[in-house]
Structure formats: C-alpha cells, structure tokens
Amino acid sequence: MTEPVCTYPGDRDEALIALLYDDGGAEASADRARFEAHVRACAACRVELDALRGIRAQLARWAPPEPKFGARANLQSNPQSNPQSALRNPRWVPAWAQAVAAVLVVGVAAGIANLDVHYDRSGLTIRTGWSSRAAAPAAQPAAAPAAADAALWKADLAALERQLRSELRPSQAANTAAAQRSSDADLVRRVRALVDDSEKRQQRELALRIAELMRDVNVQRQADLVRVDRALGLVENKVGVEVLKNRQQMNYFIRTSQR
Amino acid sequence: MTSTDEELVARSIGGDSDSFNELVLRWERPIYALAYRTIGREEDARDVCQETFLRAFRALPGFRGQAKFSSWLYRIALNLCRDWIRRERRAPIVQAPEDVDVMELAAAAEPTESIEDLVARKDLSRAVERLMALLPEEQRTAIVLKEYHGLTFQEIAELVGCPLSTVKTRLYQGLTVLRRELAKGEPKKTKATL
Numbered sequence: 001m002t003e004p005v006c007t008y009p010g011d012r013d014e015a016l017i018a019l020l021y022d023d024g025g026a027e028a029s030a031d032r033a034r035f036e037a038h039v040r041a042c043a044a045c046r047v048e049l050d051a052l053r054g055i056r057a058q059l060a061r062w063a064p065p066e067p068k069f070g071a072r073a074n075l076q077s078n079p080q081s082n083p084q085s086a087l088r089n090p091r092w093v094p095a096w097a098q099a100v101a102a103v104l105v106v107g108v109a110a111g112i113a114n115l116d117v118h119y120d121r122s123g124l125t126i127r128t129g130w131s132s133r134a135a136a137p138a139a140q141p142a143a144a145p146a147a148a149d150a151a152l153w154k155a156d157l158a159a160l161e162r163q164l165r166s167e168l169r170p171s172q173a174a175n176t177a178a179a180q181r182s183s184d185a186d187l188v189r190r191v192r193a194l195v196d197d198s199e200k201r202q203q204r205e206l207a208l209r210i211a212e213l214m215r216d217v218n219v220q221r222q223a224d225l226v227r228v229d230r231a232l233g234l235v236e237n238k239v240g241v242e243v244l245k246n247r248q249q250m251n252y253f254i255r256t257s258q259r
Numbered sequence: 260m261t262s263t264d265e266e267l268v269a270r271s272i273g274g275d276s277d278s279f280n281e282l283v284l285r286w287e288r289p290i291y292a293l294a295y296r297t298i299g300r301e302e303d304a305r306d307v308c309q310e311t312f313l314r315a316f317r318a319l320p321g322f323r324g325q326a327k328f329s330s331w332l333y334r335i336a337l338n339l340c341r342d343w344i345r346r347e348r349r350a351p352i353v354q355a356p357e358d359v360d361v362m363e364l365a366a367a368a369e370p371t372e373s374i375e376d377l378v379a380r381k382d383l384s385r386a387v388e389r390l391m392a393l394l395p396e397e398q399r400t401a402i403v404l405k406e407y408h409g410l411t412f413q414e415i416a417e418l419v420g421c422p423l424s425t426v427k428t429r430l431y432q433g434l435t436v437l438r439r440e441l442a443k444g445e446p447k448k449t450k451a452t453l
Contacts, residue, residue, distance in 0.1 A: 013431040014424055021430075023411055055438050059406050062387040064295035067288065067305055201301075 004043040008035065016045065020052050264328040272319055279319070283312050286329065289408060290336050296403045297340040298347075299392050307343060311336040326417070333408070334418055337400065344396060390440045398433030401426055 006012060015035040018024035024032040039045045262270075262281070270278035290311050295304035314335050315322075322331060391399055400419060404410045405426075416423045 011424070014427040017427045017431045017434075018412075020434075021405060021412075051438055052434050055434050055441065056406065058383060058387055058441060059402070059437070062296070062384045062391070064292045064304070065301050067291045067295075067301075067308070 004047065006042050006044040008038050008042065008045065010035070012045070016049060016052070020049060020056070265324060268319070268322060268324070268328050272322070279316060282328070286332055287312070289329075290332060292407060293333065293336050293403060294340055296391065296407060297337070297396075297400060298343050299388065303343060307336060307339045310339055314339075327414075330410075330414060330418055333404070333410075337418065341396070386441070387437075390437055393440070394433050394436060397421075398429045398436070401429040402433045402437075405430060 008015070010031065015031065018032060019035060019039070039049060262278070264282065264285070267278040267282050267285075271282065287308060291304055291308040294307035294311075295301060298304060298307065311332060315332055318335075322328070326334075391402070394402070397419070401415060404415045404418065405412075410418070412423050412426050415426045419426070
C-alpha cells in the first residue's frame with residue numbers, strides 16, 4: 001500500500017506546527033484557515049498531526065525531579081550586602097536579626113532571674129529574686145540617717161555585685177557552652193545527613209549511567225560479533241572457493257600429466 | 260491582592276528586598292525546570308537556577324522593562340545553560356573519583372537488580388528525557404520553551420534571537436526526531452513489559 005502524499009503548496013512544516021500549538025499569530029489566520037481546510041482533505045497531514053499530538057502527550061509526562069530550594073528566604077534579609085553568600089548559605093542570619101535575638105535572650109534571662117535594675121541619686125541598684133533578703137533594708141532609706149544609709153548602701157551594693165558575679169558567671173558560661181555544643185552537634189548532624197544524601201544520589205546516578213554504558217557496550221558488542229561472524233563467513237566462503245579452485249587445478253594437472 | 264511582576268520589579272529596584280523574594284518564589288520553579296530540561300542534571304540545574312536569580316538581582320537596576328521580566332529571566336537562565344553545556348563538552352562525561360572502582364560501585368548500588376531490569380525500570384519520563392538530550396541544543400530549547408513554558412513562537416524567537424520561522428522549523432524537526440525515536444523504542448518497551 002502506498003503512503004499518502006501531501007501536496008500542500010505552502011510551508012507545510014511551519015503550518016503544521018502552528019496548528020499543533022494553536023499559535024499562528026493574527027496575521028497568519030488566513031494561512032491557518034487554508035491549512036485547516038487542507039488538513040481536512042489530506043490524510044498525510046492528518047496522520048502526522050495526530051502523531052505529533054501523541055508526542056506532545058508523551059512529552060507532558062516528563063517532569064523534572066522535585067527541587068530542594070532552601071536559600072531564597074535569606075535573600076530578603078540583607079540582599080545588598082552579599083546576595084551570593086545569602087543564597088549559598090541557608091543558615092546565614094543577618095546582623096540585625098542576631099542583635100534582636102541577643103536582646104530577647106538578655107530580656108528573657110533578666111525576667112527569669114527577677115532582675116531589677118534601678119538608677120537614681122544614690123547610684124545604681126541591681127536586685128535579683130535570689131538577693132531579695134540582702135536588698136530588703138534598702139527599701140526603707142527615708143527612715144535611717146543619711147550617713148549610715150550611704151554606708152549600708154555601699155556595703156549592700158558590693159555584696160550584691162559579688163553575689164551577682166558569682167551567680168551569673170558560671171551559669172552564663174555553662175549556657176553558652178551548652179548552646180554552642182548543641183548547635184555544633186546539630187550542624188554536624190545536618191551536614192552529615194546532607195553529605196550522605198548527596199553520596200547516595202551520586203551513587204545511584206553513577207550506577208545508572210554505568211548500567212546505560214554497559215548496555216550500550218553490550219549492544220555494540222553484539223553488533224560487532226554479528227559483523228565479525230559475517231566477515232568470517234565471507235572469508236570462509238572465499239577460502240572454500242579458493243580451495244575448490246586449487247583442487248580443480250590439481251586434478252587438471254594430474255589428469256594432464258597422466259596423458 | 261497579588262502584585263504583577265512589573266510592580267514587584269519596580270519595588271525591588273527601589274530597595275524592597277521582600278518584593279524580589281516574591282519574584283524568586285514565583286519564578287524559581289519554572290527557571291529550575293527550564294534549566295533541568297535543558298541540561299538534564301538536577302544539582303547543576305539548581306545551581307543554574309540560583310545563579311540566574313543572583314545575576315538578575317545584580318542586574319535589576321539596569322532592567323528597564325523592554326521585555327517581560329519572565330523573558331528576561333529566561334534569557335539569563337538560557338545563557339547560563341549554554342555556558343554549562345559548553346563547559347561540559349570540554350570536560351569528560353564521567354569523572355570517577357580516584358581509587359574508586361566504578362564497576363564495583365555500580366554492583367554495590369543495586370546488588371539484586373540486573374542491568375536489564377535496571378534499564379527496564381525506567382519509565383517513559385526517563386525515555387523522553389534521554390531522547391531530549393540527544394536533540395541539538397536549539398531544537399531542545401525550542402521544545403522546552405514551547406512545550407513546558409508555554410511561550411509563543413514570537414517570544415521564543417526574541418529570546419533565542421532567531422526568526423520566527425526558524426523557531427517553527429526547529430520545533431518541527433525536534434518533534435519529528437522524537438517521534439521517530441520513540442517509535443523505534445516501542446517494540447522494545449512492549450517486550451520489556453511482558
């Protein structure tokens with residue numbers, strides 16, 4: 001059976017693509033109408049158009065793997081300073097956010113410690129919930145004479161300062177060390193997980209590529225073997241023919257020598 | 260109310276980084292998909308996507324709205340993909356790390372699966388992906404921009420810098436090659452599924 005042949009006089013390929021994607025532009029509407037009329041009558045064009053639609057349906061099934069985006073949010077915090085590092089490092093935190101976090105931490109810590117910071121004519125007063133008894137006499141300064149009051153204040157303040165220093169220093173150091181340790185451990189864990197993921201992905205990809213390569217090599221090998229086999233067959237035939245000729249010549253010589 | 264790209268661009272140029280972030284959110288997937296379908300490697304596609312937005316961010320003050328923001332972004336991404344392809348052509352296809360037996364690694368990765376099973380396991384998506392990778396870059400780009408990003412012929416022509424008729428021809432040639440190659444693969448696929 002003969003293939004149907006198209007006799008469209010214009011640029012058939014372009015017209016076919018314009019119709020396939022329904023994108024011909026306003027100026028080409030007359031061309032398109034003409035081609036549509038042609039397609040209704042032309043079996044070759046109909047077959048090809050259907051086939052191309054089928055290809056489009058198959059193309060629609062190609063989806064890229066789900067991307068893992070994690071850097072975008074960091075661009076908004078400080079894009080002017082260094083967008084490169086903002087995009088590259090998902091853990092990057094801008095300076096202002098760090099400052100806010102620091103103020104929050106200090107505020108929360110002060111609240112937990114029941115800290116009361118007060119500054120007046122008599123100087124700086126710092127009280128905590130833990131030193132309320134030591135600070136209690138300072139609550140009634142009006143009743144005592146001024147000189148004794150001042151001495152008492154100084155002594156209280158010095159005692160309070162010593163107590164605060166002794167209480168805050170170890171706990172601050174311990175908190176910082178603990179936070180550092182937990183943040184480092186967390187970071188190491190995440191990095192390890194990322195490295196593991198990446199290694200697994202690379203192994204899978206490599207294995208797949210090697211499998212493809214091996215398949216190609218096998219196919220090529222088979223084709224080469226067939227070719228070699230054919231070539232050997234030809235050589236054998238040639239050799240066989242040569243042997244036959246030689247034999248005939250030998251027979252001829254023997255026959256002629258016997259006469 | 261959702262802002263248009265043009266409004267977000269104008270605000271980004273004025274220093275509103277949230278607006279640029281909104282643009283990134285809006286366009287990162289299409290740009291990643293374009294890069295992936297053009298170069299075919301996930302991690303590199305992510306890098307291209309990231310680099311596209313970095314370049315766009317840096318060049319934003321110079322963006323005068325001559326083209327649509329998306330077209331401008333696509334152009335940056337396509338240029339980066341082209342650079343990547345040029346670099347890859349110069350580099351070896353597979354770079355095995357030192358002291359690593361790749362055959363052993365392949366065997367270890369899928370110990371119970373034969374090569375045939377491994378290849379047969381790949382679905383049509385992979386087949387299309389592989390065939391797309393065989394197409395010349397111009398044809399592949401035309402198909403990707405038309406098929407997956409819905410650009411008009413005119414937009415593609417402006418983006419890649421060629422006449423409109425060339426875009427249609429590239430599409431036709433590319434689709435015809437895909438049709439022929441997919442038809443070749445059909446009997447094999449049927450055999451594999453039986």
